[in-house]
Amino acid sequence: MACAATVALAAPVCAQNDVKSYEVRGDAIPQSLTGTTGDPTRGREIVTNRFVGLCMLCHTGPFPDVPQQGTLAPDLKGAGTRWSVAQLRMRIVDSSRVVPDTIMPAYYRTDHLQRVAPQFRGKPVLTAEQIEDVVAFLATLKEN
Amino acid sequence: MPSTCKPSNLTSRRDALRLMGAATAGYALTIVRVTPLAATPADMRTAIEKITGGAKVSAxxxxxxxxxxxxxxxxxxxxVTVDSPMTAADHVRAIHIVTEKNPQPNVISCRLGPRAGRATVSTRMRLSDTQTVVAIAEMSNGSFWSGSVNIIITLGACLEDLI
Amino acid sequence: MSPMRCAALLAGLLIVASAIAGASEDLPREKQRSSYDDMAPATRAMQDADTDNPGMLWVLDGEALWRAKTGSAARACADCHGDAKQSMAGVAARYPAFDAKRGGPVTLEGRINACRVENQNAQTLAYESRELLALSAYLALQSRGKPIAIDEKKLGETIAAGRDIFRQRQGQLNLSCAQCHDQHYGGKLAGNTIPQGHPNGYPLYRLEWQTLGSLQRRLRNCLTGIRAENHAYGSRELIALETYLMWRARGMSMESPAVRP
Amino acid sequence: MARALVNIPPKAKRGEVITIRTLMSHQMETGFRYSTTGAPIPRDIITTFIATYNGEEIFRAELFPAIAANPFITFTTVATESGTIELTWRGDNGFAASEQATITVE
Incomplete structure (x- = not known):
């Protein structure tokens, strides 16, 4: 019953502005946000670009060409072994649905946010295409 | 089971969380990321040749x-410190600092002589990226010597609005 | 409803709950650590020697402005306050202070401007102007080594309002000040050590800025970084945040003009 | 206001090597930046720094845009005789500033 009462509050998965709807199963989003598989090469560029993916600000990863990686979040090494593609997608789209108090921003959510700067309002951090590229790349990180 | 997609109806709550509220009037955010044109290692070699007049530079x-x-x-x-007795007969005439990837290779060129007593100068410079920095000394006998170091630059994590 | 759906909704609920409560303790005093302690030796050296510290260039300007007659009253700060080394010793460590006339907090910059308007018949100085930075640096220097002491009895409400802002998740990146500066200090954000964020050295010379800047400029930088709507200089929100941060740093030694990366 | 912070020891022994530390307030605008409207911001830097000791040049530096704002330069000189050390900074847009200090050599 408690669940039913909270539907309105806890339904962030909504097509709003640039965010399309997606289906969550457990801790995973099985379907590609774009309907196609992403490009891991482009994904690597996004992940390692501190102004686009922002990943390396917090995460460490097996990228010798990226100096000064963050230490606030888990090493991305082996991410593709630890998680399935569907689980990776969930964690990038909205990791707070897996770890509620995470510091990781939801990369594909535009609601439940406060005081967003005007130029970012209604926009997710990454587009559906970029997220698929990132997922495709992280899935290749098999080395533990 | 798929999650439903309902329009979220949190406007009032979000507003309540806005804390004292209002958007600041006249606020305009301008993010300026300065990405200057970068010189190349070849530009640095050219700059060094200009300093030395093409003479050999020994490490x-x-x-x-x-x-x-x-x-x-x-x-x-x-x-920069140069091994030199700094006497009238044997001293450092000039110390130059050049870089590999700054928009322009030259950083500083100093002229000194035996009156300096020691061949040492210091300054603070700008480095646009992780790169090699080279110091060149011109000796009183006309020979050129150099030392270099590869510097890793920490980039700020955040961009700021230009004020 | 399936358990799975329920779990998803529950997770959603938790987000809401944690956003509302945000209930962590204030950083305990025994854990307070100045950003100075995390700096590289070369950067510390730049702060330590007055002849190497670029912030002292503003202090020199501030000293001259302190003695300069200004406004239609043709009155210098020194005409009323005398030698700042005596009259202003420890003053900046008590700012923001409670202003009885306004019934609320006033920052050091706000006090300087109020004094200009009320006693010198001069124009206010803009935030981040050379003059305001110079005067505030000169005043703050007179508190160097003094412990920060905010009037928590009179400024309790402002401190509480600042704490709320400090703990509010905001911006496209949905981060609160507290998440970085209470919970993850010491960690590396890219190559940068996250400091506890104590304002014990303002105005300070930031190597990144290559100039002196106020605490409010720094706060605005952080808000920009998390892609949040910004607050205007001198706004109630920034003053509240400034007051809370100074209270949070109570007892720490003033280092102004500090040098920071 | 062209403020400088200069540190020259007021006293030295004859023949002693002294260090002169200088800090000059200047933004050192590189000429490689653009304003928010996309217009290039013109270069405005200090280009030359000269030190003289009783009128004789003892040190000179040519500065480029890669020198950080508020240029900091240190160098050494042998304390030869009592007198005046004069430091001069020159730059774009007619920038000129100088500082003097006296030194007593025993």
Whole structure:
């Protein structure tokens, strides 16, 4: 019953502005946000670009060409072994649905946010295409 | 089971969380990321040739000291010391600092002589990226010596609005 | 409803709950750590020697402005306050202070401007102007080594309002000040050590800026970084945040003009 | 206001090597930046720094845009005789500033 009462509050998965709807199963989003598989090469560029993916600000990863990686979040090494593609997608789209108090921003959510700067309002951090590229790349990180 | 997609109806709550509220009037955010044109290692070689007039540069005698942890590329402390007795007969005439990837290779060119007593100068420079920095000394006998160091630059994590 | 759906909704609920409560303790005093302690030796050296500290260039300007007659009253700060080394010793460590006339907090910059308007018949100085930075640096220097002491009895409400802002998740990146500066200090955000964020050295010379700047400029930088709507200089929100941060740093030694990466 | 911070020891022994530390307030605008409207911001830097000791040049530096704002330069000189050390900074847009200090050599 408690669940039913909270539907309105806890339904962030909504097509709003640039965010399309997606289906969550457990801790995973099985379907590609774009309907196609992403490009891991482009994904690597996004992940390692501190102004686009922002990943390396917090995460460490097996990228010798990226100096000064963050230490606030888990090493991305082996991410593709630890998680399935569907689980990776969930964690990038909205990791707070897996770890509620995470510091990781939801990369594909535009609601439940406060005081967003005007130029970012209604926009997710990454587009559906970029997220698929990132997922495709992280899935290749098999080395533990 | 798929999650439903309902329009979220949180406007009032979000507004309540806005804390004292209002958007600031007249606020305009301008993010300026300065990405200057970068010189190349070839430009640095050209700059060195201009300094030396094409003379041979030997590695050694020049010590370029830059702290191992450079916290910001906009202000990098550096000191150059040259092994030299700094006598009238044998001294350093000039010390130059050049870089590989800054928009322009030259950083500073200093003229000194035996009156300096020691061949040591220091300054603070800007480094646009992780790169090699080279110091060149011109000796009183016309020979050129150099020392170099590769510097890793910490980039600021956040961009700021230009004020 | 399936358990799975329920779990998803529950997770959603938790987000809401944690956003509302945000209930962590204030950083305990025994854990307070100045950003100075995390700086590289070369950067510390730049702060330590007055002849190497670029912030002292503003202090020199401030000293001259302190003695300069200004406004239609043709009155210098020194005409009323005398030698700042005596009259202003420890003053900046008590700002923001409670202003009885306004019934609320006033920052050091706000006090300087109020004094200009009320006693010198001069124009206010803009935030981040050379003059305001110079005067505030000169005043703050007179508190160097003094412990920060905010009037928590009179400024309790402002401190509480600042704490709320400090703990509010905001911006496209949905981060609060507290998440970085209470919970993850010491960690590396890219190559940068996250400091506890104590304002014990303002105005300070930031290597990144290559100039002196106020605490409010720094706060605005952080808000920009998390892609949040910004607050205007001198706004109630920034003053509240400034007051809370100074209270949070109570007892710490003033280092102005500090040098920071 | 062209403020400088200069540190020259007021006293030295004859023949002693002294270090002169200088800090000059100047933004050192590189000429490689653009304003928010996309217009290039013109270069405005200090280009030359000269030190003289009783009128004789003892040190000179040519500065480029890669020198950080508020240029900091240190160098050494042999304390030869009592007198005046004069430091001069020159730059774009007619920038000129100088500082003097006296030194007593025993």
């Amino acid at each position: 050694g005698r020049v010590h370029l000291e830059i702290p191992p942890l450079v916290e910001n590329g906009n202000t990098v402390p550096c000191a």
